[in-house]
Amino acid sequence: MKKSFNTKLFFFFIATLFGVLLSIPSLFQTNGPKVVLGLDLQGGLNLLLGVKTQEAIKSRYTTLASEINYYSLDEQILIDSLKSKEDSISFSLLDSNEMQKIDDYLAKIPGLVVNKNNLDYTITLSETELINIENFAIEQAIGNIRNRLDQFGLSEPSVTKQGVDSILVQLPGIKTQEDEQRALELISKGGHLQMMAVDEARNARVNNMTAQEAESYGDVILPFVNDSTQKILLKAIPVLDGSMLTDARAAYDQNGQPIINFTLNSQGGKIFGDFSGKNVGNRMAVVLDGKVYSAPVIRERIGGGSGQISGGFSVQEASDIAIALRSGALPAPIVLLEKRSVGPSLGADSIKASLVALISGSILVIVFMVVYYGLAGVIANIALVVNILLIIAVMSLFGATLTLPGMAGIILSVGMAVDANVIINERIREGFRAGESFIKSLENGYANASRAIFDSNLTGLITAVLLYVYGTGAIKGFAITMAIGIIASVITAIVGTHGIFRALQNTILKSGNYSLWFGYKRKV
Template identity: 60%
Template sequence: MKIFNYRLIIFALSIIFGVVFSIPSLMQTDSGKKISLGLDLQGGLHMLLGVNTHEAVTSKIKTIATSVKYFTDDEDILIDSLAIDEESITFTVLDPDELARMDEMLAKIKGLEISKVNTDYTVKLTSEEIERTKDLSVSQAVETIRNRLDQFGLAEPTVVRQGTTDIVVQLPGIKTAEDEKAARELISKPANLELMAIDEVRADQVYTMSEAEASQYGDIILEDTKNAAVKYLVKEIPILSGSQVIDAQVAFDTANQPIINFTLNSSGARIFGDFTGKNVGSRLAVVLDGKVYSAPNIRERIGGGSGQISGGFTVQEAGNVAIALRSGALPASVKLLEKRSVGPSLGADSIKASTIALVSGFIIVFIFMIVYYRRAGIIANIALVTNIFIIISVMAMFGATLTLPGMAGIVLTVGMAVDANVIIGERIRELLKQGVSVPKAIEDGYSNAMRAILDANITTLLVAVILYAYGTGPIKGFAITISIGILASMLTAILGTHGIYEALASKISKDKDLKKWFGVK
């Protein structure tokens, strides 16, 4: 009697794995990896955000102006009256001989509509580029918000686009007002970092100058982040923007106050080094979201592409700003259009209803298999229970989120796992009715059933992959659950039960009571 075989050993290890790693989720222990519950099961925060796409267009115009200024400074091309508004950039090239180089530079930037009268330039975005910029700003906002929430440590937040300008954000587990406030601030914070030159010539006139007067000189007036009464007159076109920041980390200064150290990419480091080298003795304003955090004097050329932001942060504020800088600035501001809190009581009702459906369906299937297939049904039920344990364990190990559709996926997986055992059981019964020996009926039964099982599972798995690739939120949860369930059922229903039958084949042959084992007369 061949009791032990490789199939049975693998199945036994699968049972141990499933039971051990599902205990933290089932018992809700303090230690161990557990399945996270989605918004529909544990409650949380649902928000609808609107993206101000027009700001993205203005921001792109400002970026192009920055490129023009850096190019002309770097190539020693003299220009005058460089100014920007919400839709265009205007400037004058002083030397007509430099027009060719200026045209060549602008031609490299896609989506521009360039008007030139003698040496006067007016640069705008084409209508197609404006629409593309607006569309891209929403997509970028989705990715930026998702990255911020992931780094913030929230379990499986859902961030999806809705329509042309709106974003739906779902945050499971947000139950307190403090958590909600922190999440909303992190989501909506523009984190727009700019390094801007102080207009040293007119700096002392900042308190007597109006915004309109400042714009005549290509300047804007910004407030100090600590004291709104302190103002700075800075050049409107920034030297660098947050898009060139590749890292930001919280640190502490000599007074043990939180600061943020940031690192620039290679092009940003080069621009930063060139600017500081040419402006020793002047001041450089570190501006975050339109407020000046510091304005240190440039004492020497600053190489290496790194800088520092200090502004009386708390540790939590510094951490949130660093997260926002690392994940990228929002291309446009977002506003809260709708907020809805999902209470845990609604989640509890969903869990209760889903659990009743799962347990009742499981019990009905469990009883049917025993009544119809006798001991073969008990073997199938062992595989079925193991299948559920494996699903829970794998989801817990990967930190997956269980949603209401995910629970539906588990219920569906139960049916699919039983379906495989039914096909195998019927093939074995057919062969036994034909007088085939028990060992051969088992081997041929599995062999004959394999194609039908594989076809059904592989096609369902392909559909699940497509759902995961193109679905969002709960649809992804359903796809993940059913994918894990399919793979687990193939392990338990095909390999596991086959190992049990192989170990019991000799005993079944000696017993000769096929009705007791397979429900066959």
Template identity: 60%
Template sequence: MKIFNFKLTIFLITVIFGVIFAIPSLFQTNYGKKINLGLDLQGGLHMLLGVNTHEAVSSKIKSIATAVKYFSDDEELLIDGLTILEDSIFFSVLDKDEMPKMDKMLQEISGLDVSKKDLDYTIKLTQEEVIKTKDYSVAQAVETIRNRLDQFGLSEPTVLRQGESDIVVQLPGIKTAEDEKAARDLISKPANLELMAVDEDRMEQVYNMTSSQAAAYGNLILEDTNDPNRKYLVKEIPILDGSQIVDAQVGFSQSNQPIINFTLNSAGARIFGDFTAKSVGKRLAIVLDGKVYSAPNINERIGGGSGQISGGFTVVEAGNVAIALRSGALLASVTLLEKRSVGPSLGADSIQASMIALVSGTVLIFFFMLIYYRRAGFIANIALISNIFILLAVIALFGATLTLPGMAGIILTIGMAIDSNVIINERIREVLRSGASAAKAIEDGYSNALRAIIDANVTTLLVAIVLYAYGSGAIKGFAVTISIGVLTSMLTAIIGTHGIYQAILPKITKDKDNKKWFGVK
């Protein structure tokens, strides 16, 4: 008797694969890939953030003003009154013959609405560029927050855009108030680094000056990060911003205090070197998120494109700031709109309830199949158990995150898997009732059931694909488990059980007892 056949061999290989790769998740071993549990199963933090998109427009205007200033300095083009007011840039070119140079430079920047009157320039962003900038700021915030959380070491964070300007952040595994605060600080930190020139001529007047008076001179009044009573008067147009940073690492000063060493790209290094060469004897303020961390004197030209930030950091604070700088500054700040904490005990209750549903449903199906279909039901139960192992193995290998809707998808998959076996067994029983042999009944049964099974499963698979494409995080989890379950159930029901029947067909034929094998006289 030939026991092994092609279909049975494929089935056994997939079962062995399923058992091996499902064990780490089932028994939580120290080796192998495991299924990641979602927020609703292991507890954690859920936040809804709003992106202040208008700040991105202001930031872009400021960067354009910085480019105008650097261009005029580099080309020795004399301009006067460079100021920013209500998302518009104003300045005057002192030499009419130099205006073509400025016009050419501005034409290279897309999305500008430039108006001129005599020697005066007014620059705004076009309405299309404003919409584009706001949209990009939200997309950039999603990517930046995700990068920060990945570098922070949180496992499987979920960061998704919702609507025009909102972001959903889910952080499984956040269990303490300290972890929650660290994650929130890291997410919301703009990490907007600016190198700004100190206005040495008016610095002594800073304590007697209002913000509007400072703005009249094109300046800003900023506080010291360690002493709010200490103020600096800096030029409104920064020399450099965080977009030129390529790396940031934690270091220690000579007094063993944590500092942040940053490195600029080639363009930033050139601008930094040129500015420090022209500003020997003056001070350069290092500003992070609107506060001055230090304002060292420039003693000589600083080449190499590197610098450092010191300001009384703890080691943890310095590490988080370095992560934020490496992953990029947020183009616009984010506001916490909603926060929900899911305790680990609630997640454990969800898992327990899901497991009760899974086990009880499986046991009831087992008994029904054994009583109604006899040994054919036993074969179907083997396929069902194999299907569960293979499903868990594939979820673990793909690194998918299992949520409560995903658990519901697994339970539903069990019903779908046994449904395929019910269709096959009923088709076999129909042929047996007509008086055909067991061999013919098995082959005709699978042939007749195949179309119905494929139609039903392909329809379900298409719906799952649509749910995954257009659904939110929880719906995606359900769609993933259903999709994998559909494919594994077809494998075990169509190929697996057929291979088993082909292997034991001589035994079925010899017994000539359809009641014992298929539950039919």
């Protein structure tokens, strides 16, 4: 009789090969994809950051003022004394015939409260909008910090919300003072780019002017990045800001000096082009985080929506600033509330304790399975080893981070995998006790056990998914390893061992020694 192709055994063989090949780099630290150790295992930096949400509100008012200024210029609406304050925007309309047009424009912007006194406008943000801005500032800060750290090259940094307005940042692998300082600077860098017009009429008096006098003209005094004693007088309302930036890359100028090339979106490109076209012969300053990097004279209309920032950067500085710009400006300043360094000795102790628990637990399970179920226990143990290799392989493939709770998840998944094999072997024994033949006991045993195993694993998988979706940090690590372990146990316990038994069924039938194979003395 011709044997049919053993699909389950073939599938198990492929899974074993996959597990072995992708586990080798992690187990023996060779080249290839590896499991990344988390902060609690390899050491690193633990930061608690605060967000100054009030600054995000102030920035929103500045952006609104810039938009109103551009709209009035584009539509040739005459306005005067446009000022952005910490809690409002004010301006005066010079032509009452334009009132309907400016009212319609302001009505389209959500969250504004507009107060009019004849032709004088005062604009504030509604309470709902203020709350939204504060919440969005925290969420955006989390996203931007995570993007920056990913581009910085750190493996699996954890950035999560802590409490109402704090952010918890965990950076595995930060061990040197240099790396720590660079990471801190990258996290705290505002990355707020602005293009601002120079007040050419009054700039000659900038060194003798107070901040209050500059404010009365609608200006602001800012220092140059390379020389804080050198200052320049700029129009307080920026021409455009970094919200219109789409890309930023470190590059080199014609003299081989590091610079940053940036690209604007279509709206920013149009504003940039229109302003430069109308201000040939004047200067426009490139301002980053409140410091002037350059203030070149506009020689001609600048089209294409791109420009560059120069300022005596080092290669690393240019790269880090480009990362900050590319990942998005922080909507509000970040304050370091707490810093804790986790030493590698703690990680080594944690790994040692976890490995002792994993290895000792696995040995006890392996011995029990062999003693109680005979050669069926050996087959179950083979599936158990493949199950662990599959977990490591999948985590390596996706560069997942292994934390201490994650190791607990692996230990739990080992127990679940053994539990599945116990159920299968007991169902086969039930068939023997009912007087069924070996083939029938085997097939019925797997059919009956599979339903129970599938149901229990499905509920476990749902739990793991929910833990990952709603959990944070360490809980996510536990959920990931648990979910991978559950899926691997289904593959190894139900598919793998069934394929092995089918391949060996003739040998088992010929031996007739069910005590050796299943630990059950059957009367023939």
